[in-house]
Amino acid sequence: MLKYRTLDTNAGAFTLVIAPTGAVRAAGFTENVGELLDLIHPELQAPAEQADDVGPAAGHIRSYFDGDRTALDSIVVEQHSGGEFMRQAWKVMRDIKPGAPVTYTEFARLSGRPAAVRGAASACARNPVALITxxxxxxxxxxxxGGYRWGLAVKRFLLDFEEAKA
Incomplete structure:
Protein backbone atom coordinates (compact mmCIF):
# COMPACT_ATOMS: atom_id res chain seq x y z
CA MET A 1 0.00 0.00 0.00
CA LEU A 2 1.31 3.44 -0.94
CA LYS A 3 0.79 6.48 1.29
CA TYR A 4 0.29 10.04 0.15
CA ARG A 5 0.15 13.48 1.67
CA THR A 6 -0.48 16.91 0.22
CA LEU A 7 1.60 19.78 1.58
CA ASP A 8 1.00 23.50 1.24
CA THR A 9 4.11 25.09 -0.26
CA ASN A 10 5.16 28.49 -1.59
CA ALA A 11 4.57 27.10 -5.11
CA GLY A 12 1.13 25.62 -4.34
CA ALA A 13 -0.22 22.27 -3.22
CA PHE A 14 2.41 19.54 -3.50
CA THR A 15 1.56 15.86 -3.14
CA LEU A 16 4.00 13.08 -2.28
CA VAL A 17 3.28 9.41 -2.97
CA ILE A 18 5.44 7.20 -0.78
CA ALA A 19 6.33 3.50 -1.15
CA PRO A 20 6.35 1.12 1.83
CA THR A 21 10.15 1.48 1.77
CA GLY A 22 9.81 5.23 2.43
CA ALA A 23 11.00 6.15 -1.06
CA VAL A 24 9.05 8.67 -3.12
CA ARG A 25 7.39 7.08 -6.16
CA ALA A 26 5.56 10.15 -7.41
CA ALA A 27 5.36 13.83 -6.55
CA GLY A 28 3.87 16.90 -8.12
CA PHE A 29 2.14 20.23 -7.72
CA THR A 30 -1.38 18.86 -7.49
CA GLU A 31 -3.90 17.71 -4.91
CA ASN A 32 -5.13 15.00 -7.30
CA VAL A 33 -3.34 11.84 -6.15
CA GLY A 34 -4.87 9.89 -9.04
CA GLU A 35 -2.98 12.11 -11.47
CA LEU A 36 0.26 11.12 -9.71
CA LEU A 37 -0.57 7.42 -9.46
CA ASP A 38 -0.99 7.37 -13.23
CA LEU A 39 2.65 8.50 -13.59
CA ILE A 40 4.06 5.55 -11.67
CA HIS A 41 5.43 2.69 -13.76
CA PRO A 42 2.95 -0.24 -13.78
CA GLU A 43 5.46 -2.48 -11.96
CA LEU A 44 5.49 -0.04 -9.03
CA GLN A 45 1.79 0.88 -8.90
CA ALA A 46 -0.36 0.03 -5.89
CA PRO A 47 -3.39 1.47 -4.11
CA ALA A 48 -2.71 4.58 -2.05
CA GLU A 49 -4.16 5.90 1.17
CA GLN A 50 -3.90 9.36 2.66
CA ALA A 51 -1.60 9.59 5.67
CA ASP A 52 -0.35 12.30 7.99
CA ASP A 53 3.00 10.57 8.41
CA VAL A 54 4.73 9.82 5.11
CA GLY A 55 8.22 9.68 6.59
CA PRO A 56 11.09 12.13 6.26
CA ALA A 57 10.32 13.26 2.69
CA ALA A 58 7.68 15.75 3.87
CA GLY A 59 10.16 17.38 6.26
CA HIS A 60 12.77 17.64 3.52
CA ILE A 61 10.23 19.35 1.22
CA ARG A 62 9.42 21.84 3.97
CA SER A 63 13.13 22.46 4.57
CA TYR A 64 13.65 23.10 0.86
CA PHE A 65 10.90 25.74 0.82
CA ASP A 66 12.33 27.21 4.03
CA GLY A 67 15.54 27.85 2.09
CA ASP A 68 17.67 24.71 2.48
CA ARG A 69 18.64 24.17 -1.17
CA THR A 70 20.23 20.79 -0.38
CA ALA A 71 17.21 19.31 1.43
CA LEU A 72 15.92 17.49 -1.67
CA ASP A 73 19.22 15.61 -2.03
CA SER A 74 18.36 13.49 1.03
CA ILE A 75 15.08 12.19 -0.37
CA VAL A 76 15.17 8.64 -1.71
CA VAL A 77 13.15 8.06 -4.88
CA GLU A 78 11.92 4.91 -6.61
CA GLN A 79 11.58 5.60 -10.32
CA HIS A 80 11.29 2.94 -12.96
CA SER A 81 11.08 3.17 -16.72
CA GLY A 82 11.27 0.84 -19.62
CA GLY A 83 14.69 1.99 -20.76
CA GLU A 84 18.26 2.40 -19.65
CA PHE A 85 18.58 5.95 -21.01
CA MET A 86 15.54 7.14 -19.03
CA ARG A 87 16.89 5.68 -15.78
CA GLN A 88 20.30 7.26 -16.44
CA ALA A 89 18.72 10.60 -17.32
CA TRP A 90 16.69 10.66 -14.10
CA LYS A 91 19.81 9.83 -12.10
CA VAL A 92 21.75 12.63 -13.81
CA MET A 93 18.83 15.03 -13.31
CA ARG A 94 19.20 14.64 -9.55
CA ASP A 95 22.73 16.05 -9.90
CA ILE A 96 21.61 19.32 -11.54
CA LYS A 97 22.18 21.88 -8.83
CA PRO A 98 19.69 24.55 -7.72
CA GLY A 99 20.41 27.88 -9.38
CA ALA A 100 22.35 26.17 -12.19
CA PRO A 101 19.81 25.00 -14.78
CA VAL A 102 20.99 23.27 -17.96
CA THR A 103 19.62 23.09 -21.48
CA TYR A 104 18.07 19.96 -22.98
CA THR A 105 21.20 19.67 -25.14
CA GLU A 106 23.50 19.81 -22.12
CA PHE A 107 21.25 17.42 -20.22
CA ALA A 108 21.46 14.90 -23.09
CA ARG A 109 25.26 15.21 -23.03
CA LEU A 110 25.42 14.78 -19.25
CA SER A 111 23.19 11.70 -19.59
CA GLY A 112 25.73 10.10 -21.91
CA ARG A 113 23.96 10.52 -25.25
CA PRO A 114 24.64 13.98 -26.71
CA ALA A 115 22.46 13.36 -29.78
CA ALA A 116 19.47 12.28 -27.69
CA VAL A 117 18.03 15.75 -27.10
CA ARG A 118 14.48 14.50 -27.72
CA GLY A 119 15.15 11.63 -25.33
CA ALA A 120 16.30 14.12 -22.72
CA ALA A 121 13.11 16.12 -23.21
CA SER A 122 11.11 12.91 -22.89
CA ALA A 123 12.88 12.10 -19.60
CA CYS A 124 11.71 15.46 -18.29
CA ALA A 125 8.16 14.97 -19.55
CA ARG A 126 7.87 11.45 -18.11
CA ASN A 127 9.44 12.25 -14.73
CA PRO A 128 7.00 11.05 -12.03
CA VAL A 129 8.89 12.69 -9.15
CA ALA A 130 8.70 16.43 -9.79
CA LEU A 131 10.83 18.80 -7.74
CA ILE A 132 12.88 15.98 -6.17
CA THR A 133 14.05 14.74 -9.56
CA GLY A 146 10.04 24.88 -22.41
CA GLY A 147 7.25 22.83 -20.85
CA TYR A 148 6.40 21.70 -17.35
CA ARG A 149 3.62 19.29 -16.37
CA TRP A 150 2.67 21.45 -13.40
CA GLY A 151 2.57 24.74 -15.32
CA LEU A 152 5.11 27.28 -16.43
CA ALA A 153 4.22 29.59 -13.54
CA VAL A 154 5.35 26.90 -11.08
CA LYS A 155 8.52 26.22 -13.10
CA ARG A 156 9.36 29.95 -13.18
CA PHE A 157 8.68 30.22 -9.43
CA LEU A 158 11.01 27.30 -8.66
CA LEU A 159 13.81 28.61 -10.86
CA ASP A 160 13.52 32.12 -9.39
CA PHE A 161 13.33 30.70 -5.86
CA GLU A 162 16.49 28.66 -6.40
CA GLU A 163 18.31 31.51 -8.10
CA ALA A 164 17.50 33.85 -5.20
CA LYS A 165 18.92 31.31 -2.75
CA ALA A 166 22.11 30.80 -4.83
Whole structure:
Protein backbone atom coordinates (compact mmCIF):
# COMPACT_ATOMS: atom_id res chain seq x y z
CA MET A 1 0.00 0.00 0.00
CA LEU A 2 1.31 3.44 -0.94
CA LYS A 3 0.79 6.48 1.29
CA TYR A 4 0.29 10.04 0.15
CA ARG A 5 0.15 13.48 1.67
CA THR A 6 -0.48 16.91 0.22
CA LEU A 7 1.60 19.78 1.58
CA ASP A 8 1.00 23.50 1.24
CA THR A 9 4.11 25.09 -0.26
CA ASN A 10 5.16 28.49 -1.59
CA ALA A 11 4.57 27.10 -5.11
CA GLY A 12 1.13 25.62 -4.34
CA ALA A 13 -0.22 22.27 -3.22
CA PHE A 14 2.41 19.54 -3.50
CA THR A 15 1.56 15.86 -3.14
CA LEU A 16 4.00 13.08 -2.28
CA VAL A 17 3.28 9.41 -2.97
CA ILE A 18 5.44 7.20 -0.78
CA ALA A 19 6.33 3.50 -1.15
CA PRO A 20 6.35 1.12 1.83
CA THR A 21 10.15 1.48 1.77
CA GLY A 22 9.81 5.23 2.43
CA ALA A 23 11.00 6.15 -1.06
CA VAL A 24 9.05 8.67 -3.12
CA ARG A 25 7.39 7.08 -6.16
CA ALA A 26 5.56 10.15 -7.41
CA ALA A 27 5.36 13.83 -6.55
CA GLY A 28 3.87 16.90 -8.12
CA PHE A 29 2.14 20.23 -7.72
CA THR A 30 -1.38 18.86 -7.49
CA GLU A 31 -3.90 17.71 -4.91
CA ASN A 32 -5.13 15.00 -7.30
CA VAL A 33 -3.34 11.84 -6.15
CA GLY A 34 -4.87 9.89 -9.04
CA GLU A 35 -2.98 12.11 -11.47
CA LEU A 36 0.26 11.12 -9.71
CA LEU A 37 -0.57 7.42 -9.46
CA ASP A 38 -0.99 7.37 -13.23
CA LEU A 39 2.65 8.50 -13.59
CA ILE A 40 4.06 5.55 -11.67
CA HIS A 41 5.43 2.69 -13.76
CA PRO A 42 2.95 -0.24 -13.78
CA GLU A 43 5.46 -2.48 -11.96
CA LEU A 44 5.49 -0.04 -9.03
CA GLN A 45 1.79 0.88 -8.90
CA ALA A 46 -0.36 0.03 -5.89
CA PRO A 47 -3.39 1.47 -4.11
CA ALA A 48 -2.71 4.58 -2.05
CA GLU A 49 -4.16 5.90 1.17
CA GLN A 50 -3.90 9.36 2.66
CA ALA A 51 -1.60 9.59 5.67
CA ASP A 52 -0.35 12.30 7.99
CA ASP A 53 3.00 10.57 8.41
CA VAL A 54 4.73 9.82 5.11
CA GLY A 55 8.22 9.68 6.59
CA PRO A 56 11.09 12.13 6.26
CA ALA A 57 10.32 13.26 2.69
CA ALA A 58 7.68 15.75 3.87
CA GLY A 59 10.16 17.38 6.26
CA HIS A 60 12.77 17.64 3.52
CA ILE A 61 10.23 19.35 1.22
CA ARG A 62 9.42 21.84 3.97
CA SER A 63 13.13 22.46 4.57
CA TYR A 64 13.65 23.10 0.86
CA PHE A 65 10.90 25.74 0.82
CA ASP A 66 12.33 27.21 4.03
CA GLY A 67 15.54 27.85 2.09
CA ASP A 68 17.67 24.71 2.48
CA ARG A 69 18.64 24.17 -1.17
CA THR A 70 20.23 20.79 -0.38
CA ALA A 71 17.21 19.31 1.43
CA LEU A 72 15.92 17.49 -1.67
CA ASP A 73 19.22 15.61 -2.03
CA SER A 74 18.36 13.49 1.03
CA ILE A 75 15.08 12.19 -0.37
CA VAL A 76 15.17 8.64 -1.71
CA VAL A 77 13.15 8.06 -4.88
CA GLU A 78 11.92 4.91 -6.61
CA GLN A 79 11.58 5.60 -10.32
CA HIS A 80 11.29 2.94 -12.96
CA SER A 81 11.08 3.17 -16.72
CA GLY A 82 11.27 0.84 -19.62
CA GLY A 83 14.69 1.99 -20.76
CA GLU A 84 18.26 2.40 -19.65
CA PHE A 85 18.58 5.95 -21.01
CA MET A 86 15.54 7.14 -19.03
CA ARG A 87 16.89 5.68 -15.78
CA GLN A 88 20.30 7.26 -16.44
CA ALA A 89 18.72 10.60 -17.32
CA TRP A 90 16.69 10.66 -14.10
CA LYS A 91 19.81 9.83 -12.10
CA VAL A 92 21.75 12.63 -13.81
CA MET A 93 18.83 15.03 -13.31
CA ARG A 94 19.20 14.64 -9.55
CA ASP A 95 22.73 16.05 -9.90
CA ILE A 96 21.61 19.32 -11.54
CA LYS A 97 22.18 21.88 -8.83
CA PRO A 98 19.69 24.55 -7.72
CA GLY A 99 20.41 27.88 -9.38
CA ALA A 100 22.35 26.17 -12.19
CA PRO A 101 19.81 25.00 -14.78
CA VAL A 102 20.99 23.27 -17.96
CA THR A 103 19.62 23.09 -21.48
CA TYR A 104 18.07 19.96 -22.98
CA THR A 105 21.20 19.67 -25.14
CA GLU A 106 23.50 19.81 -22.12
CA PHE A 107 21.25 17.42 -20.22
CA ALA A 108 21.46 14.90 -23.09
CA ARG A 109 25.26 15.21 -23.03
CA LEU A 110 25.42 14.78 -19.25
CA SER A 111 23.19 11.70 -19.59
CA GLY A 112 25.73 10.10 -21.91
CA ARG A 113 23.96 10.52 -25.25
CA PRO A 114 24.64 13.98 -26.71
CA ALA A 115 22.46 13.36 -29.78
CA ALA A 116 19.47 12.28 -27.69
CA VAL A 117 18.03 15.75 -27.10
CA ARG A 118 14.48 14.50 -27.72
CA GLY A 119 15.15 11.63 -25.33
CA ALA A 120 16.30 14.12 -22.72
CA ALA A 121 13.11 16.12 -23.21
CA SER A 122 11.11 12.91 -22.89
CA ALA A 123 12.88 12.10 -19.60
CA CYS A 124 11.71 15.46 -18.29
CA ALA A 125 8.16 14.97 -19.55
CA ARG A 126 7.87 11.45 -18.11
CA ASN A 127 9.44 12.25 -14.73
CA PRO A 128 7.00 11.05 -12.03
CA VAL A 129 8.89 12.69 -9.15
CA ALA A 130 8.70 16.43 -9.79
CA LEU A 131 10.83 18.80 -7.74
CA ILE A 132 12.88 15.98 -6.17
CA THR A 133 14.05 14.74 -9.56
CA UNK A 134 14.32 18.36 -10.74
CA UNK A 135 13.12 18.43 -14.34
CA UNK A 136 12.26 22.10 -13.75
CA UNK A 137 16.02 22.77 -13.98
CA UNK A 138 16.14 21.81 -17.67
CA UNK A 139 15.53 24.60 -20.22
CA UNK A 140 15.36 25.06 -23.96
CA UNK A 141 18.57 25.93 -25.79
CA UNK A 142 17.51 29.58 -26.02
CA UNK A 143 17.04 29.72 -22.24
CA UNK A 144 13.25 29.76 -22.39
CA UNK A 145 11.31 27.55 -20.02
CA GLY A 146 10.04 24.88 -22.41
CA GLY A 147 7.25 22.83 -20.85
CA TYR A 148 6.40 21.70 -17.35
CA ARG A 149 3.62 19.29 -16.37
CA TRP A 150 2.67 21.45 -13.40
CA GLY A 151 2.57 24.74 -15.32
CA LEU A 152 5.11 27.28 -16.43
CA ALA A 153 4.22 29.59 -13.54
CA VAL A 154 5.35 26.90 -11.08
CA LYS A 155 8.52 26.22 -13.10
CA ARG A 156 9.36 29.95 -13.18
CA PHE A 157 8.68 30.22 -9.43
CA LEU A 158 11.01 27.30 -8.66
CA LEU A 159 13.81 28.61 -10.86
CA ASP A 160 13.52 32.12 -9.39
CA PHE A 161 13.33 30.70 -5.86
CA GLU A 162 16.49 28.66 -6.40
CA GLU A 163 18.31 31.51 -8.10
CA ALA A 164 17.50 33.85 -5.20
CA LYS A 165 18.92 31.31 -2.75
CA ALA A 166 22.11 30.80 -4.83
Missing amino acids: PCHRVLRSDGSL
